[in-house]
Amino acid sequence: MILTKTLTVALVGNPNTGKSTLFNALSGLRQRVGNFPGVTVEMKKGQFSAEGKTIDLIDLPGTYSLAARSPDEMVAVDLLLGRRPEEPRPDVVLSIVDATNLDRHLYLMSQLLDLGEPVVVAVNMIDAAEAQGIKIDCTKLSERLGVPVIPIQANKGVGLRDLMRAVFAAAESVPSPQRPVFPEAFEKEIAALQTEFGNEVPGFLTRRFLLDVGGYIEHWLLGKHGDKLRQKLISARQRLTEAGCAVPAVETRTRFGWVRSAVAAAVVKPTVRPVTWTDKLDRILTHRFWGTLIFLVVMFLMFQSIFLWAKPAMDAIDGVREKAAKALESAMAPGPLQGLVVDGIIKGVGSVLVFLPQIMILFGFIAVLEDCGYMARAAFLMDRLMSRCGLSGKSFIPLLSSVACAVPGIMATRVIENRRDRLATIMVAPLMSCSARLPVYVLLIGAFLKEGYSSWVPGFVLFGLYMIGFTVAPLVALLLKRTLLKGATPVFVMELPAYRRPAIRSVLRRMSEAGWAFVVRAGTIILAAMILVWALLYFPHTDAAGTPYYERIEKADQEAKEASEKIKGLKESGQEVPEELEAATAEPDRLNGEWKRNSLLGRAGLFLEPAFRPLGWDWKIGMAALASFPAREVIVGTLGLIYDVGDVDSKAIGDDTADEEAKEKAAGLTKAVKDDWSKDPVRGKYGVAVAMSLMVFFALCCQCASTLAVIRRETKSWLWPAFTFTYMTVLAYLGALLAFQLGAIITDAVG
């Protein structure tokens, strides 16, 4: 009995056909993402039961044709042919087509027939077609095409039961022999090539080899067989041109001819094409002036929402993290375990979760923009601008999102199909000035460029720092596209799909999928990085005498409390406060500073000081920069520890709404940085130049473990995060060098 066996069904269709909607409607919540080594595509798999049978449904990436031009496109073809070790060959191919655009969608279906597996056609959006006056006789269409044709409305779940019945019936039937008939001259060349290949190449791929000029199969087989085969291929194509059936035109002509005659027999269309909603909307939305204006408003809203709507949620996550840290801190005895849990794990988990609001809001926007069809219009409007740096319009939204945060921005590059364009966009996204750089800028501008400067100077410097990212990113993108990511010009032809109302359910699904993917795949790496840096700052945790620092700090804390009580009493009675009492109150922060300076990371800073010197940094600044590897804003807290002012909250920097204590600490850090630097001959004289050098460094560096983790997740390779980190660090070092040296020259000149 065939019934006990799991049925494997592959879902294939053009982009924007409602393919994902059908997939979700059929498989419900039981979905997982299948991974394919060596390529960036992801395919979703769903399992469900219908009429007592179990079905494995594979959602293939949307495509217009099976003429594969890249390894990513080839995965789908290989999977359909059963040539991937991860998946069995599908028993049935489910082809979903758009009822309003049958000719073009059935073109792909006709290629599926060549696979030699049973095909079932689902005609989706039958309601939209009826609204346009298009009447489809599915029975007649089925007769002409030789495969079952089922009308459905995936978004409303209409026709799905009939569809599954057709799939079960097809699984037990022999594939129909009906398909487009190619010219005899063509079939003769195929037969000759097939004799040459024997069993090594399936017939389907032999056809693609002859048809797809410069395609993936051509590269693969010519790479394997060399010049002899190349000569054969060239002369075969030559003969076809002479016979009047040149490739690739012979395929489109044959297939469209076959499809159109079937459609003509089964479909009644109005003689005059009615004006659709899409026609009306496109007159405004792709208009040079109005379209651009609306686009800017949409982008502004999206951008604002990532910044502002996410903030309350991010603050709430931070609040919970702080409470959890405090509760655990008091519940656990001081020691390495407490440190690991409170400063390593809780901070690490918090720093993963804090990205979720931004990621989910951005993906909510992207899902709505894509589902309603606007995303392609946005790419259309921005294409020319982005083409100047070697990219296409599709890179615009990911890069814009990166101004809020590179993590969601990099995840948003999934909309870019071209692999090289996508990689270039990922590589430069972290250069866009993200919000985590702001605390660093505000701290240093506050310390060195506020007092004694005109009121416009701080704002101007901040603007300049943002501009560094906006100018360097396109330049790097251009450079990458001309060197490392060089290749044949991709095809930029893009479909602008009909406008449609986005389905709330699918938008919510996309949001949660993006969030979940980030937490699971990138979160673990971020957590590991946080714990590593914590350990480097924690150990060794004893002083020269072997007493653990946390014990000394606990004792000093007690004494500091007593001392401040005494000071209060003395002050109230108008007496003078002895110096040792003042010193006792500062002792815990001093001890903490000593501990961090003695830590492995502190020693690394000391060891690397010669490398930091040309930038105008001492080992303390260098160490704080090293410690900020998990996230840029961490430098604020680390500087606080090293400069003996205790743990400073980076969010309190420049935030007037922060509570008094946090503000006081932030102001204390600003003062401590200034005081410490003024004691040193280099930093005392060139304070501004050092501040500029540090800020330029942070504008260009990739001190962000989350970004690197998400690059690793999106490119499925450690190579690209390593490359990004290296090139950005080199760039940051050179930029900081330039900033300090120039700044020093100017300082000397001004006197």
Added chain:
Amino acid sequence: MRALSELRPGARAEVLAVTGESGLVQRLHEFGLFEGEEIEVLALAPLGDPIEIRLGNTRLSLRKSEAAGVSVRPL
């Protein structure tokens, strides 16, 4: 005979030939853009490039460099 890239928004034309890089030609064919088909130019992007065209119920965005290889007869 003119190139598709030269047409203004609102212009209708019949496609005479599609030339260019093989991948581009194949993709345009797959979209149904080949000899004998009728197209309409709908819009130009803000900087004059790319262009939006319609053939049947399909709308495409093409860069001017890509549209330059499509020769058409204005209707």
